[in-house]
Amino acid sequence: MEKFYNLWKKFGKNFEQGGKLENLSSFYDAFDTFLFTPNTTAKKTGSQIHDGSDSKRTMILVVLALVPCALFGMFNVGYQHLLATGQLAAGITACLWWKALGFGILAVLPLYLVSYIVGLGIEFIVAQMKHEEVAEGYLVTGFILPLILPINTPLWQVAIATAFAVIFAKEVFGGTGYNIFNVALIARAFLFFAYPSSMTGDSVFVRIGSTWGWDGAQAVDGFSGATTLTQLSTGIAAQTDCASIWASINGLMPGCVGETCVWAILLGAILLIATGVASWKVMVSIIATAGITAYLFNAFGPDTAIAHFPWYMQLLNGGLLFGAVFMATDPVTSARTECGKWIYGVLIGFIVIVVRVLNPGFPEGMMLAILLGNAFAPLIDWCVIRKNIKKRLKRA
Amino acid sequence: MQQIILKRGLDLPIDGKAECTLGSVNRPDIFRIVPDHYAGITPKLDVKVGDKVKAGSPLFHDKTFAQMLFTSPVSGEVAEIVRGDRRKILSINIKADAKIEYIDFKFKVESLKLKEDVRDLLLQSGLWPLIKQRPYACIALPNKEPQAIFISTFCSAPLAPDFEWVLKGQGSMLQTAISALSQIATVYVGIKAGAAATEFRALKDCVLYEVAGAHPAGNVGVQINHIRPMRQGETIWTIGIQDLALIGKFLATGKVDMQKKVALAGPMAYGRQYYNVLPGMPVSAILKANFHREAPCRMIAGNVLDGKQIDLDNIINPYNNLYTVIAEGSDKHEFMGWMLPRLRDFHFGNTDPGKMLDCKCLRWLFGPRQYQWDARLKGGRRAIIVSGEYDKVFPMDIYPEQLIKAMIALNLDKMIELGASEVAPEDFALCEYVCTSKMPLQAIVREALDYMRKEIE
Numbered sequence: 001m002e003k004f005y006n007l008w009k010k011f012g013k014n015f016e017q018g019g020k021l022e023n024l025s026s027f028y029d030a031f032d033t034f035l036f037t038p039n040t041t042a043k044k045t046g047s048q049i050h051d052g053s054d055s056k057r058t059m060i061l062v063v064l065a066l067v068p069c070a071l072f073g074m075f076n077v078g079y080q081h082l083l084a085t086g087q088l089a090a091g092i093t094a095c096l097w098w099k100a101l102g103f104g105i106l107a108v109l110p111l112y113l114v115s116y117i118v119g120l121g122i123e124f125i126v127a128q129m130k131h132e133e134v135a136e137g138y139l140v141t142g143f144i145l146p147l148i149l150p151i152n153t154p155l156w157q158v159a160i161a162t163a164f165a166v167i168f169a170k171e172v173f174g175g176t177g178y179n180i181f182n183v184a185l186i187a188r189a190f191l192f193f194a195y196p197s198s199m200t201g202d203s204v205f206v207r208i209g210s211t212w213g214w215d216g217a218q219a220v221d222g223f224s225g226a227t228t229l230t231q232l233s234t235g236i237a238a239q240t241d242c243a244s245i246w247a248s249i250n251g252l253m254p255g256c257v258g259e260t261c262v263w264a265i266l267l268g269a270i271l272l273i274a275t276g277v278a279s280w281k282v283m284v285s286i287i288a289t290a291g292i293t294a295y296l297f298n299a300f301g302p303d304t305a306i307a308h309f310p311w312y313m314q315l316l317n318g319g320l321l322f323g324a325v326f327m328a329t330d331p332v333t334s335a336r337t338e339c340g341k342w343i344y345g346v347l348i349g350f351i352v353i354v355v356r357v358l359n360p361g362f363p364e365g366m367m368l369a370i371l372l373g374n375a376f377a378p379l380i381d382w383c384v385i386r387k388n389i390k391k392r393l394k395r396a
Numbered sequence: 397m398q399q400i401i402l403k404r405g406l407d408l409p410i411d412g413k414a415e416c417t418l419g420s421v422n423r424p425d426i427f428r429i430v431p432d433h434y435a436g437i438t439p440k441l442d443v444k445v446g447d448k449v450k451a452g453s454p455l456f457h458d459k460t461f462a463q464m465l466f467t468s469p470v471s472g473e474v475a476e477i478v479r480g481d482r483r484k485i486l487s488i489n490i491k492a493d494a495k496i497e498y499i500d501f502k503f504k505v506e507s508l509k510l511k512e513d514v515r516d517l518l519l520q521s522g523l524w525p526l527i528k529q530r531p532y533a534c535i536a537l538p539n540k541e542p543q544a545i546f547i548s549t550f551c552s553a554p555l556a557p558d559f560e561w562v563l564k565g566q567g568s569m570l571q572t573a574i575s576a577l578s579q580i581a582t583v584y585v586g587i588k589a590g591a592a593a594t595e596f597r598a599l600k601d602c603v604l605y606e607v608a609g610a611h612p613a614g615n616v617g618v619q620i621n622h623i624r625p626m627r628q629g630e631t632i633w634t635i636g637i638q639d640l641a642l643i644g645k646f647l648a649t650g651k652v653d654m655q656k657k658v659a660l661a662g663p664m665a666y667g668r669q670y671y672n673v674l675p676g677m678p679v680s681a682i683l684k685a686n687f688h689r690e691a692p693c694r695m696i697a698g699n700v701l702d703g704k705q706i707d708l709d710n711i712i713n714p715y716n717n718l719y720t721v722i723a724e725g726s727d728k729h730e731f732m733g734w735m736l737p738r739l740r741d742f743h744f745g746n747t748d749p750g751k752m753l754d755c756k757c758l759r760w761l762f763g764p765r766q767y768q769w770d771a772r773l774k775g776g777r778r779a780i781i782v783s784g785e786y787d788k789v790f791p792m793d794i795y796p797e798q799l800i801k802a803m804i805a806l807n808l809d810k811m812i813e814l815g816a817s818e819v820a821p822e823d824f825a826l827c828e829y830v831c832t833s834k835m836p837l838q839a840i841v842r843e844a845l846d847y848m849r850k851e852i853e
Contacts, residue, residue, distance in 0.1 A: 005729045033776055037733030039726050041694070041771040044705040046838040047828040048696050049408075049722065052741035052748060054775020055832050056734035058782055061747060133776050177779025177833070275746045279784070336783040336797060385798055389813045395627045 005036065026127040030134040059136040061277045063143050065268035066326060070108075070147060072264040073257035077151050078104035080206045080254055084225065085217035099215075107211045108257055111146035114155045118162040119145075126171050137176030137183070137332075138166065144184040144326060147258025148319065148367075149191070150204035157195050161187040181374045182333045185367055192367065200363070202226040205254035227254050229318045229356065232306040233363035240310050248316035259322040269325045278329035281338065285345025286324040286352075291315055293353040307357050320352060323366035333374040337384040344380055348373040399589060400622040402609025404791040406744060406826055410554045410700065410722075410769055414659035416561045417669045419682070427470050427676035428478075428487040429455055433713045434466065434525050436534040436846070439485050447474045452499035452521060452652035455488050461538045467522025469654040469674045471497040487711070490676070498651035505572060505647050511579045518643065521652050526639035526714070530620065530632045532849040533820035533842075542581045542633040544624055547574075548607075549596045549637045550588040552614030553699035553825075557659035557717050559637050560593055562670065567595035569644030570637075575601045576647050581633070586619045609791065611701075617823045621792040626818050638717055658717055662696075663769060664688045665721035675714035679706055683719065692724035694771045701825035702838060705771075725770025733774065740768040744789075744830045778833040789826035794818065796827055800837060803844035808851055811844060821845070 014021045015028035032038075033056070042048050078100030082088050087096065119142045120134075127134040145162065165187035170179045192199045206225035210216035224231075228238050228248070238244070247253055251261030258264075272278035294311035301307035315321065328334060328348050335344035348369045355365025362368065431439035438459035443449060449472065454465040472492040480486045501521060508514050518524040519538060529536040536542070550559055563570065574583050578601040587593050589608035597604065605623055607613045616634045626632055635643070638656055646652055657670045660682055667686040679697070687693050696703035697716050730738075739750040754765055786796040794815040802810040821838040828837040 001729070001731055034734075035732065037730040037772070037774060038776060039728055039730070040773050041724055041726050042705075042773060043836060043839070045842075046702075046836050047825055048694060048700045048703055048705065048720075048771050049769055049829060050773050050775070050834060051745075051830050051832070052733075052738045052743045052774055053745055053830075053832045054734060054773075054834065055778045055781055056775065057747050058832055060735055133778075135778055137781075175779065177781045277747065277782075331783040332781055334783070337795065338784055338787065381798075385795055385814070388793070388795060391793070392625075392813065392815060393628070395625055 008032070008035065023128065026132070026134055027124055030124070030127075033133065056136050058277055059139050061271065061275050062140045062326070065271040065277075066140075066143050066147065066258070068264035068267045069258035069261065069322065069326075070143070072251065072261040073147055073259075074104035074108045075101050076104065076252060076260055077107050077207060077257060078102065079252055080225075081107075081208070081215070084206050084208055084219045084223050085215075086220035087217065089220075103207075103211060103215060106214065107151055107207050108146055110155055111149060111151075111153070111158060111257070112142075114158045115142045115145045115162055118159045119166050122163060122166045122171065126175065130175075132175075135176035137170070141166075141183045144258075145187055148184060148188050148256050148322070148327075150199060151207050151257055152204045153191065153198050154195075157191055157198055158187075161190040161194075164190050177332055179332060180378075181371055182327055182330050185327060185371055185374075188367055189371060200230070202230070205256070225254050227318070227363070228313075229306075229363040232309055233360045235305050237305045238309060238313070240313055245313065245316065248313060256319060256322075259319040262316055262321060265321045265325050272325065272329070278325070279331070279334070279341050281341040282329045282334055282345045283324050285342050286328055286349040287315060287321070289346045289349025290320060290324075290353050291349075293350050294357075297353065297357050301357060304357070304360075306360075314353060314356070318356075318364050319366040323352075323370055324348075327366075328370050328373060333377065335377040335380045335384075337381050340377070340380040340384045343384075344373055344377055347376055347380075398603075398605040398623065400605065400607050400609075400619070401589075402607065402613050402618070402622075402791040404788055405552075405610035405612055406789050406830070407552070407610045408554045408700075408742060408829075409764060409767055410663065411766070412661050412663040412665060412668055413555050414557060414661045414668045414670055414718075416558060418657070419660075419667055419669045419671045421671050421673060421677070421681050423492070424677055424681060425491060426475060427468075427472070427490045427492050427674070428678070428711050429466070429468065429490065429676050430487045430711050430713075431456060431466070431485050433675070433711070433715070434535060436532075436849070437464070437525075439466070441477065441485065441488075443474050443488070445474050445477060448472075449474060449490060450497045450499045451654075452501070454520075454522065456485070463516075463519045464524055464535075464538055465520055465522050466525060467652055469652075469676050498653065501646075501650040501652075503650060505576065508576055508579070508647070514576045514579055517647070521646055523639075523643050523646055523652065526635060526642065528634045528820075530617065530626065530634065530820065531817035532845050534845075534849065536633050537631075537853070540631040543630045544620075545577050545581050545583045545633040545635065546586070546616045546620050546623075547583065547602075547635050547637055547640055548586040548614050548616040548619055549593060550586075550591065550614045551699075551717070552588075552611040553701055554611070555659075555661035555718065555720055556614070556699060557657070557661075557670070559717075560591065560595070562638060562657045562659075562717075563595065563641055565595075566641045566644070567598060569641045569648060570595070571599055571601075571644070572648045573640050573644030574599055577635075577643075578602060584619075584623055586614075586616070586623075588614070612789075612791065612823065612826060615823055617818060617820050618791055621794070621818055625793070628812075628817075636715065636717065639715075654714065656717070658682070658712070658719060660686060660719050660721075662700075662721040664691075664693045664723055665719075673712050675712055677712045678708070679710045679712055679719065680708040681712075683708060683721070687721045692726055694722050694724045696720040696722065700769070701829055702822040723768070723770040725772040728770070728772065740766075741774070742767045742769075745785075773834050775832065775834050777835070780831075780833050780835060782832050785830055785832065786824075786827040789830055790823070792818070792823065796824065800824070800827075800835070800840060803840050806844060806847055808848060811848070816844065816848060819845075
């Protein structure tokens with residue numbers, strides 16, 4: 001290892017000031033700190049020792065927590081394709097399992113490549129312009145983004161949305177840690193409003209036809225690729241028997257790539273809560289409030305299909321759980337005071353159900369609810385802190 | 397007795413505490429008094445080269461408060477005045493006599509009936525600078541009346557000296573000082589819950605209270621926040637317990653004797669015990685033969701959380717009670733440390749698999765885990781990302797993160813509203829330790845408090 005270290009550092013000389021590759025120093029630096037923990041030591045004054053956790057470790061834990069969702073999502077993309085093209089009519093065999101996974105990987109991987117190449121590319125350029133280290137924030141954003149998109153989103157649209165979000169939702173505010181809105185959600189919102197036909201409808205969530213020229217089978221007659229929530233918003237009542245509850249939990253249904261499987265989200269949530277990286281308060285308050293709000297709509301709401309959709313099904317369908325676990329808990333854009341986190345979660349949980357039930361134009365409300373929560377987070381914190389300030393003034 | 401129980405905080409498992417024995421120190425010929433040790437003052441010289449001084453004679457005074465004198469700890473002759481850029485006084489070197497002669501301040505402690513008498517004596521004797529104040533966490537400003545005086549009898553920082561042992565038999569000195577200071581304002585004395593502390597518990601003329609909990613329970617700022625929260629415009633004095641004993645000794649004998657016991661501790665130190673020192677001695681007197689040389693070491697004046705890095709030519713600071721030696725760590729090249737488990741590194745949060753080995757039953761089976769400590773940052777500097785991190789180690793009724801943000805922005809009104817008057821940099825030491833964004837919090841607080849003082853005073 002020592003030999004490799006010396007070689008690597010020798011190579012790094014090129015990137016120092018005055019070196020041949022000076023203009024790529026942030027690039028080298030990012031890989032340098034990736035390979036070897038920097039051995040810069042504490043300053044003369046201040047804390048002389050530091051904890052073993054750093055932002056790289058925090059971010060990698062979020063990525064790890066997302067892995068089950070990503071893997072299941074890939075499988076589900078392939079599975080839905082096989083289902084829609086009638087290849088599962090005779091039941092699923094081991095061979096078809098692998099075909100589903102392989103097809104899904106081929107379909108999802110390009111989304112990842114585009115998301116990371118465009119997003120990290122911009123991050124590197126901006127870091128180089130500012131002569132700073134590359135922050136790790138985009139590792140998570142870039143991993144989440146493909147998971148909250150329909151599988152059929154055109155890659156060029158993903159590229160434009162990523163660039164827009166990274167530049168206008170993050171870099172103009174100062175980079176990781178300074179953004180007001182969740183960057184991945186801004187990318188999704190951009191697509192949602194700029195290219196609505198790619199984000200909603202019956203044909204976006206299931207890949208029909210070939211991926212990279214493989215398996216161009218066409219859909220069987222009577223196939224509908226609509227999600228449960230889309231159906232409900234068009235007035236078709238959904239089945240809510242035991243089988244459909246299990247289907248919603250297992251997640252073998254159309255939807256955005258990573259949002260469908262409750263088990264995978266649960267695994268991620270356990271890791272995030274056990275390591276303390278994400279706030280359980282936000283998760284609990286969103287889920288509890290959404291459940292209660294949906295229950296109230298069940299009891300007193302208007303006479304529409306979506307209002308009659310049982311509260312537990314509201315929780316299990318769509319992006320609610322995925323958003324509550326991975327997106328609303330983003331520490332930078334959520335409320336930062338402990339008390340504020342409860343209020344923030346309540347706000348999101350309430351809004352998501354209100355949007356779903358009362359606005360038929362938006363079958364899914366989680367994106368809008370979290371973005372609204374992000375917008376209100378500073379105000380919530382302001383009120384919480386104001387209380388502390390008032391208490392201090394009262395001492396006199 | 398009032399008791400406060402702190403739930404938030406962190407005791408770092410660093411080994412290498414000083415043993416309760418006294419080591420010998422060679423007294424140097426030359427004592428060097430460094431004005432920079434007294435933060436926030438501008439020194440004006442009262443002596444010139446060749447002057448004879450006694451212990452307690454003034455060497456320099458503050459430009460703003462001319463009555464605040466800084467006196468010599470030894471008797472002898474001023475040998476040299478070392479100046480740096482723009483004639484800044486770096487040190488006043490005194491060739492010490494073999495036997496210290498003291499100035500006799502000629503007063504009787506019983507005759508000190510007025511608080512002005514006590515104040516004047518402290519200012520003249522050079523012991524005043526041992527009194528610190530909140531707001532600003534600086535030497536007490538002589539033009540301000542304190543509303544309370546807080547003394548913590550214990551230090552909860554890693555490897556902290558055991559003041560019960562250090563001050564054994566000095567209960568009467570402490571009592572003399574407290575009785576005199578109680579004429580100025582109410583004196584509050586904090587005792588560690590569960591400690592014997594017989595001498596501290598017997599103190600009179602003061603309000604005693606107990607503090608239970610992990611570090612920073614011993615920090616006086618935390619105690620003030622719980623016992624008597626500061627109101628706007630108030631001034632509170634804080635005095636270190638060993639410094640209080642020096643004041644007591646002076647009031648009882650009329651002589652300025654600044655001899656203190658300092659502890660040498662830390663995993664990379666030999667001779668981990670206590671040493672009698674005077675300010676102005678080189679730190680090499682206690683450190684020279686006492687640290688491991690096989691790897692780069694970091695010598696710290698103070699504890700590992702709020703101390704200052706020093707080297708062997710530095711001078712013993714009048715405020716320090718502890719010197720710590722840890723590994724520097726600059727020779728380590730850790731491969732993918734952000735991803736691989738770090739079993740020998742301490743993690744406050746649960747972000748490392750090694751934390752699972754730290755559970756109670758494994759500790760019971762195999763004894764406490766041994767961690768390696770060094771001065772590496774173990775990460776890069778970032779904007780504040782993770783939320784609620786500081787709160788877990790900051791047991792005060794203050795929002796630390798929001799206060800730090802106001803301080804970074806130098807927003808004076810906001811930081812005062814959020815409680816900047818009540819804090820000192822040391823209160824943020826643990827926050828700085830746990831910060832995953834590796835923010836230099838103590839430096840930020842110091843700069844903000846200095847700015848606040850400049851703007852308000």
